[in-house]
Amino acid sequence: MSEEVTYAELKFQDSSETGNIQEFDQVGVKVYLTSKIEMEKLEKLQNFKDKLQSNVSLQLIYNMDNLKKIRNLSSTLQEMATKLCYELYRKEPEHKCKPCPKEWMWHKESCYGEFKKYETWQQSDVTCSYHNASLVKIKNKSVLEFIKSKKFYDYWLGLSPREDHKPKKDLDETIISSDWFTRNTSDLNGRMYCGYIYDSYVYYDFCTSRKNALCKKLANSVKIESILMNEEPDGRM
Structure with missing residues (x-):
């Protein structure tokens, strides 16, 4: 094998x-x-x-x-x-x-100035504008009571000039009035009527009549340091 x-x-x-x-x-x-x-x-x-x-x-x-x-x-x-x-x-x-200029009145957030210059409504409107203010409009109870307490006589108000004469009205009745809106006044003429305050009433007279101006503008903020200082009031405007 x-x-x-x-x-x-x-x-x-x-x-x-x-x-x-x-x-x-x-x-x-x-x-x-x-x-x-x-x-x-x-x-x-x-x-x-x-x-x-x-x-x-x-x-x-x-x-x-x-x-x-x-x-x-x-x-x-x-x-x-x-x-x-x-x-x-x-x-x-x-x-x-x-917080208001000298000789202006202070109420709430606003300053009120009265100018006894006997001017037309339009001239009074310009006077207020010159002071960065406008003719007073009364649209709430607080302003109403303040204005009534001061007893203003013959002061133009910021009511819209109108073509028709309006009867006197109690100041209290004007708060909710739409007449407080002042329209363009560049076309004012001697036949238009403007509103003014006399004590506690609102009257209307020709806008070319001469009365005082009641102006209103926003107050400045109160400066805290001015309260802490005991100096005599200054003569700022």
Whole structure:
């Protein structure tokens, strides 16, 4: 019996190739470790950013809350100063805290000035404009009571000039009147009628007649420092 010989072909990897694989694996580990570290850094940065944004938001809320408190305090202080100034004004009409020009009367948020110049209605309207004011309009109870208490006689009012004559009317009846709207007065003529106050009544006369002017304008804000100072009233206009 003949003996059969079986050959087996064995292949061994080249040692240089094995080294390359190991080196590649090592590089892969390095890349993985580096990526993990960078990710951790990014995560920390993101957390820091979120925390910073949160702190900024809280600071803004805190600042806005403080600003609101300051505004409320300022408003309250201004209100108190105005009330105190009005009491001082009642005792001394030309007290330096008065928010109106010298010789003008103060009521609520407005200043009232009377000019005894005996002018036409149109001239009186110009006089008021010159002082950054307008002829008085009586549109609410507060102004009505103030005007009635002063007893004005022969003062033009800010009533719209009209072509027809109107009978006298009690001042109380004029509050809701649409006549207080003053239209364009550039076309006034000698046959038009304008309203004026005489005590507690409103009368109408030719707009070319001559009477006094009663003007009204917005009062300035009361200056708090002017209340704290005890100087004599100045002569400002």
